[in-house]
Every structure is written in C-alpha cells, then in structure tokens.
Amino acid sequence: MTNNNNRMISVEEAKSRAFSSFSILGSEQIAVSNAFGRVLAEDIYSRVNQPPVAVSSMDGYAVRAIDVRTVPRKLKLIGESSAGSSFGSSLSGGQTVRIFTGAALPRGADSIVIQENTIKHSGTVTILTSAKKGDYVRPKGLDFRKGKKLITAGQKLNYRHLSLIAAMNVPWVSVVRKPRIAILATGSELVMPGEINNENQIVSSNSIGLATFVTACGGEALNLGIAEDKPESILKLVSQIDTTDLLVTIGGASVGEYDLVRPVLIKKGLKIKFNKVAMRPGKPLIFGTIDKLPMFGLPGNPVSAGVTA
Numbered sequence: 001m002t003n004n005n006n007r008m009i010s011v012e013e014a015k016s017r018a019f020s021s022f023s024i025l026g027s028e029q030i031a032v033s034n035a036f037g038r039v040l041a042e043d044i045y046s047r048v049n050q051p052p053v054a055v056s057s058m059d060g061y062a063v064r065a066i067d068v069r070t071v072p073r074k075l076k077l078i079g080e081s082s083a084g085s086s087f088g089s090s091l092s093g094g095q096t097v098r099i100f101t102g103a104a105l106p107r108g109a110d111s112i113v114i115q116e117n118t119i120k121h122s123g124t125v126t127i128l129t130s131a132k133k134g135d136y137v138r139p140k141g142l143d144f145r146k147g148k149k150l151i152t153a154g155q156k157l158n159y160r161h162l163s164l165i166a167a168m169n170v171p172w173v174s175v176v177r178k179p180r181i182a183i184l185a186t187g188s189e190l191v192m193p194g195e196i197n198n199e200n201q202i203v204s205s206n207s208i209g210l211a212t213f214v215t216a217c218g219g220e221a222l223n224l225g226i227a228e229d230k231p232e233s234i235l236k237l238v239s240q241i242d243t244t245d246l247l248v249t250i251g252g253a254s255v256g257e258y259d260l261v262r263p264v265l266i267k268k269g270l271k272i273k274f275n276k277v278a279m280r281p282g283k284p285l286i287f288g289t290i291d292k293l294p295m296f297g298l299p300g301n302p303v304s305a306g307v308t309a
Contacts, residue, residue, distance in 0.1 A: 007276070013274075017273045042153050050142075051139075052140065061096045081103040081106055112135055112136035178220045185249075187251045231263075234260060265297075
C-alpha cells in the first residue's frame with residue numbers, strides 16, 4: 001500500500017478508482033418473457049413487418065375509391081374480412097367486402113368506408129360518402145418494417161420494450177449477465193435473525209439489507225455468512241469467492257485490534273486502491289483488488305454501511 005492509496009480521497013475520486021478496476025460483464029441469451037429489468041447486450045432488429053399486410057383501422061366496408069366517387073352508390077356485398085380470417089378473393093368494380101378492425105384489406109380494394117356512412121341491405125350496401133385511396137387503411141409495415149433496428153444495446157428493458165420485442169417475432173434476447181456479488185459479514189458478536197441467545201449478540205442486519213439492495217439493482221447476491229474475528233474464519237469463507245464478480249465485506253474495515261479484514265486479505269493478495277473517503281458516515285471504506293477481483297470493505301455501523309453501499 002502506497003502513501004497515495006493511504007490518503008483520504010473525495011467521493012468522486014473514489015468512484016473513478018473503483019470503476020477503473022471493473023471489467024465488462026459477458027452476455028447470455030434468455031427468453032424475452034424473462035428479460036424485464038435486464039440490460040440489452042445487442043441491438044434488436046425486427047424479423048417481420050407490422051402490420052404484415054395492409055389492414056383496416058376501422059369497422060366498415062372495403063371498396064375501390066373509384067367506385068364511390070359519386071354517392072350514394074349501391075355496391076354488391078360479396079363477403080367479409082376479419083382479423084385472422086381474410087377474404088380470399090379479389091374485389092372487382094361495383095363490389096364491396098364487409099371488413100373489421102385489424103383485418104387484411106382484400107385484393108383490389110384501396111380504401112375503407114366506415115360503417116356509420118353506409119346502409120346495409122340484403123346482399124348490397126349503399127355507400128353514403130365518397131372515399132380516397134388509403135382512407136382508414138394501415139399500410140404494410142406502418143409500425144415497423146422487417147430488418148429495422150428498433151432497440152439499441154445498453155437499454156434497461158421495461159414492459160414497453162418487451163411488448164415491442166415480442167411483436168417483432170423475436171423470442172430470445174442477448175442481455176448482460178447479472179453481476180454476482182459475494183457478501184461477507186464479520187464480527188464474533190453477529191448472528192442471523194432469530195438466533196440471538198444473549199445480550200452480547202446482535203443481528204447481522206447489514207448483510208440482509210445489502211443482499212436485498214444487490215437484487216434490487218439487478219445483481220445476484222451470494223451471502224457467504226458471518227466470519228468470526230479470527231483470521232482463519234475470514235479466510236475460510238473468502239475461499240468461496242472464485243465464481244463471483246465482486247466481494248463486499250461488512251465490518252472490520254477500520255484499524256482496531258479486532259478489525260482483521262484488511263490484514264487478512266492483504267496476505268491473500270489484496271492490493272488497496274483507497275481506504276479513506278471524505279464522507280461521513282462512511283469514511284473507513286476500503287477498495288482494492290485480490291488478483292483481478294474487486295473488493296469493497298464497508299464499515300460495520302449500519303448507517304455507514306448503508307451510505308457506502
């Protein structure tokens with residue numbers, strides 16, 4: 001530990017030193033239904049046109065605009081087109097097809113007359129208003145077209161993103177892997193909730209709160225348990241950190257006789273980047289690396305631990 005790393009530094013400098021020690025997480029493929037709150041790792045392109053064909057935006061009648069230039073005009077009703085069940089033939093002059101919202105526009109038709117502007121008879125329909133090409137028609141690809149990039153990597157996916165991704169016919173997405181955070185509480189006086197047997201014991205509330213915070217921020221918390229104020233106890237639990245991305249210890253971060261986190265982890269290869277930050281509460285905050293593994297040593301005081309977390 002150099003003198004530079006032993007001096008008190010600002011919060012901003014502490015953030016800068018810490019961030020420079022982290023590596024980029026890898027990615028994984030997951031089902032779009034499980035992707036809420038995850039960070040997108042790759043751009044997403046649509047696999048389909050939406051709508052896939054020209055469709056009606058209203059209930060009414062599909063017509064050729066040229067047939068209803070002069071109104072009223074009586075047209076022969078030859079069928080209907082509904083969502084999921086399109087009219088199978090073509091529309092010719094003097095004909096119309098009953099159509100519903102979201103249904104495919106029949107071949108030969110180029111506009112819709114809404115039902116309020118018609119009178120239906122037996123086998124015919126009287127059109128009361130003229131129409132222009134494209135009236136009440138949603139063209140193919142109006143919402144988005146096949147091959148178009150619609151969501152950019154780096155975004156945290158919300159329910160709107162997921163609805164859009166599903167509409168693009170994309171079942172799987174590449175997301176940033178969740179960071180795995182190992183949490184180790186230290187202190188011979190600590191016990192888990194419900195285990196207090198005498199007045200010398202206190203609950204390890206910090207580790208519970210921190211694990212919840214990690215989960216809320218999108219990480220995976222690994223609770224290593226509670227280490228006694230003994231070097232061998234700390235080393236035994238720290239040995240479980242091989243598959244984690246960050247180690248966070250709580251307590252033992254100062255320089256008291258029973259503050260063993262720093263000396264024990266230095267023997268394990270800890271290189272300290274800073275150990276004092278100009279903030280209160282939270283001044284005795286350790287950060288360093290063990291090999292390439294980043295490590296934070298938080299104070300044991302609940303308020304200080306909460307602020308530094």
